[in-house]
Amino acid sequence: MQKSSLYLLSGLLLLLILLMLNISLGSVTIPLKDILASFFNAEVEKETWRYIILDYRLPKAITAVLVGSGLALSGLLMQTLFRNPLAGPYVLGLSSGASLGVAIVILGGAVFGGVFSTLFLSKFTLVIAASLGSVLVLLAVLATSFRVKDTMALLIIGLMFASLTSAVVSVLSYFSPSESLQKYIFWSFGSLGNLAWQEVFILAIFWLAGVIISIFCIKNLNALLLGEKYAKSLGTNLKQNRILVILGTGLLAGSITAFAGPIAFIGLAVPHLVRQVITKSNHLVLFPAVALGGAILMLICDSIAQLPGSNLTLPINAITSLIGAPVVIWLLVRKKKLYF
Amino acid sequence: MIKETEIKPILQAQELAIGYADKIVAEEISVEINAAELVAVIGINGSGKSTLLKTLTGNLDPLSGKVSIQQKSLKDITVQELSELISIVLTETHFSQNLSVEELVALGRQPYTNWLGQLSSEDKKAVQQALQLLELTDKSQRKCGSLSDGQLQKVFLARAIAQETSLIFLDEPTTHLDLYHKIFVLKLLKELTRKTQKAIVFATHEINLALQLCDQIILVNQGKIIQKTPEELINSNLLQELFPKDLVEFDAASKSFRVL
Structure with a gap:
């Protein structure tokens, strides 16, 4: 236990360092003392710097932490619930479900017009639609998972749901005006930077709700490591636990996708990367470690996306895939078996 | 076998009928499992061993009759309470x-x-x-x-x-093991019943070993479920009728099955 707390502490320290690094990077170079000064409301050389730090870079960094930790946690929850080391919010189609929700809000509003569009305008509806989309896809995958015992079949079913939802999105976009289509395409690139404080706040509320629900699943998730029959013999209420896990992951993956776009591989890769360092399977230890790991990896990806020293910002989704896909392939081709 | 300690019943089933909505597997079952006993459940494939175990562990409702654990009806025991009464060992990997x-x-x-x-x-x-x-x-x-x-x-x-828990159920604990380890596990189970006063019930295909090591045997065969001690079972005619007689027969003198 003490060794794990040491790891957590150093992870926390690393997170803080990366957070500072992330804030200090960007198209405008701002000296460290002015960055600190803008935090503590002290004298800053240029007033625009304060604005850049407090209203652009800080919310972006916080979003990165929320997005990374939330996706990594939902990956961990999925892997244990399905007892499948390759499960994750992206591969199981949760992100696609959320995309469908968002597409219905952005594109459907234009297609159906009238009351529909005014009803769907606010950010809250976007998040709720995305969360609903995730939960629905998750329920569908879960329903089919009872019929297939095969690890690979489950992933293919996830893929099928993903292509099903993207087909619906294609149909919607075919009928949409170019303006809303552009809006949707930009959203689908994924971005951490376009969030105002108010939106970060909404995301944080959904994140917190998802995390709290997941914390109540920790004990049951440990029992599920042995399989459902053992879990039941240990007094686990399987149905209730399933509902809580679905709700928790749906809220996390849905709200994150609504604000940051579909982001791949963080949910799948981070739990495995963390298991390389922390050898325990107890979710009480894994849970904070995976959350920290996700936040750290996301901050790194976002710092790379800035392309230090240039005016360009690359789509975050591309960066996580560029880093995440090779990591997953490496984990798979190693001789060591991949565990859940 | 004469037991030194007083007999303490842990699980009792009377007038039990087990099976599924569309199919009765066995009727008129009475089973009694006492503390510190090693009990084997034997029977041919598909005879209803696992249906019996599912019913006794509360994972399947009996069609009629009742199962009680420590004088309390299984129906009135919640999943949480049951987890303090019964533990299981499965073949699941x-x-x-x-x-x-x-x-x-x-x-x-x-x-x-x-x-x-x-x-x-x-x-x-x-x-x-x-x-x-x-x-x-x-x-x-x-x-x-x-x-x-x-x-x-x-x-x-x-x-x-x-x-x-006072009861441990095991589903075929000796599959995938060689003969030495089969005996090792079963002797270990017997030792545990003596050391911990727990009752251990296991389903098995190792009839020869079960006859030598267990205190009680529950025989599941053709819709009948009978509980006897190994001696009673050997002296009865029941084992002779367990398998079709073309390949194997039970030899009461050596207490084992023989290939014909």
Whole structure:
């Protein structure tokens, strides 16, 4: 236990360092003392710097932490619930479900017009639609998972749901005006930077709700490591636990996708990367470690996306895939078996 | 066999009928399992062994009759309460191989831990005792993925012991084991019943071994379920009729089955 707390502490320290690094990077170079000064409301050389730090870079960094930790946690929850080391919010189609929700809000509003569009305008509806989309896809995958015992079949079913939802999105976009289509395409690139404080706040509320629900699943998730029959013999209420896990992951993956776009591989890769360092399977230890790991990896990806020293910002989704896909392939081709 | 201790009934079933909505598997069953007894459930494939075990462990409702554990009807026992009365060892292999031996055994303490599953000092003591009992202390930090089938069987047994239930049910604990380890596991079960006063019930195909080692045998055959001691069973005609007579016969003198 003490060794794990040491790891957590150093992870926390690393997170803080990366957070500072992330804030200090960007198209405008701002000296460290002015960055600190803008935090503590002290004298800053240029007033625009304060604005850049407090209203652009800080919310972006916080979003990165929320997005990374939330996706990594939902990956961990999925892997244990399905007892499948390759499960994750992206591969199981949760992100696609959320995309469908968002597409219905952005594109459907234009297609159906009238009351529909005014009803769907606010950010809250976007998040709720995305969360609903995730939960629905998750329920569908879960329903089919009872019929297939095969690890690979489950992933293919996830893929099928993903292509099903993207087909619906294609149909919607075919009928949409170019303006809303552009809006949707930009959203689908994924971005951490376009969030105002108010939106970060909404995301944080959904994140917190998802995390709290997941914390109540920790004990049951440990029992599920042995399989459902053992879990039941240990007094686990399987149905209730399933509902809580679905709700928790749906809220996390849905709200994150609504604000940051579909982001791949963080949910799948981070739990495995963390298991390389922390050898325990107890979710009480894994849970904070995976959350920290996700936040750290996301901050790194976002710092790379800035392309230090240039005016360009690359789509975050591309960066996580560029880093995440090779990591997953490496984990798979190693001789060591991949565990859940 | 004469027992030194007083007989303490743990599980009783009377007038039990088991099966599914569309199919009765067996009727008029009475079973009694006492403390410190090793009980084997034997029968041919598809005879209803697992239906019986499912019913006795509360995973399947009986069609009629009742099962009571420590004088309380199984119907009135919640899943949580049951987890303090019955522990199980399955043949299932789809569990996390990343668990260490100690972690897996500690999961047996779940019925007693708080909402986060944190182990109290009492829980830790129970885990260490279970590890000691099965001589696993030196392997406690090993990953379950690196263990042999026989060792893994011991780990799952230790987990069931740590759960501190008066009843342990095992589903075919000796499959995939060689003859030596089959005997090793069954002797271990017998030893555990004596040391811990727990009742251990297991389904098995090892009739020869069961006849030599068990206190009671529950024979499941053609819709009938009969509980007897090994001696009674050998002296009865029941084992002769267990299998079709073209390939194998039971020889009462040597207490074993012989190939014809």
